[in-house]
Amino acid sequence: MPVIAVALLMFLLALRIWILEPMVVESNSMTPTINPGTIVFILKPAQALSSISTGGLVVFDSPTDGLPMIKRVVGQAGxxxxxxxxxxxxxxxxxxxxxxxxxxxxxxYFPQTQVPPGTVFVMGDNRERSIDSRDFGLLPVEDITGFVLHAGQQ
Structure with a gap:
């Protein structure tokens, strides 16, 4: 039985490291879609880079403080x-x-902006409180560290 427990633990650890990770949301920048304290599951990018779509929720490290951020993709390349x-x-x-x-x-107001290849324009749903592409510019696709699988109302 201990071998099965160790194998299960190793599987769960590998799952979290390479595929799926829980994350507790601390900011109110995505309310009402995701409220502070909500646990969301993040799909790691190697499994889902082809799934970037307008309206999708992505995770990346903040350009200002390096902490993980969740924002909605509102514009893609082109x-x-x-x-x-x-x-x-x-x-x-x-x-x-x-x-x-x-x-x-x-x-x-935000001026008309063309989204160049290799980038996305991201914004929080709580536009009044969100720090996003309007502040730090376009997000390179390579900086996306994950995708939110489920976040309540979408």
Whole structure:
């Protein structure tokens, strides 16, 4: 029986290191989608780099303090993003974002930006409180360390 327990422990450890990792969210930058204290599961990038999509939630180390961040991909390579009066436009089409409280960010503007190859534009769902690509610029795809598998309301 001890051999089975050791093997199970090794399997779980390998799973966490290379494939799937739990993470406790500490910030409110993704509310209402993910509230502080929520545990989410992160799929490591080697298993999912091809799954980057607009609307998906990615994990990366903050360019400012190196701590893990979760943000939503709102623009991919070749797409144009812009924010006019708190409304996100993707390729000049208003994005459907029911999770964003536009009243709290009324009047917000971000100039039209073309997303170059090898990068994504990321933003938090709590636009008023989020530090994201509007602040630190485009995120290189190679800096993505994981993908959120499930995060409540999406």
């Amino acid at each position: 797409q144009t993003i812009e924010i006019r009066d708190a409304q996100l436009y993707l390729d000049d089409v208003p994005a459907l974002e029911p999770y964003v409280d536009r009243a709290s960010i009324d009047g917000t």
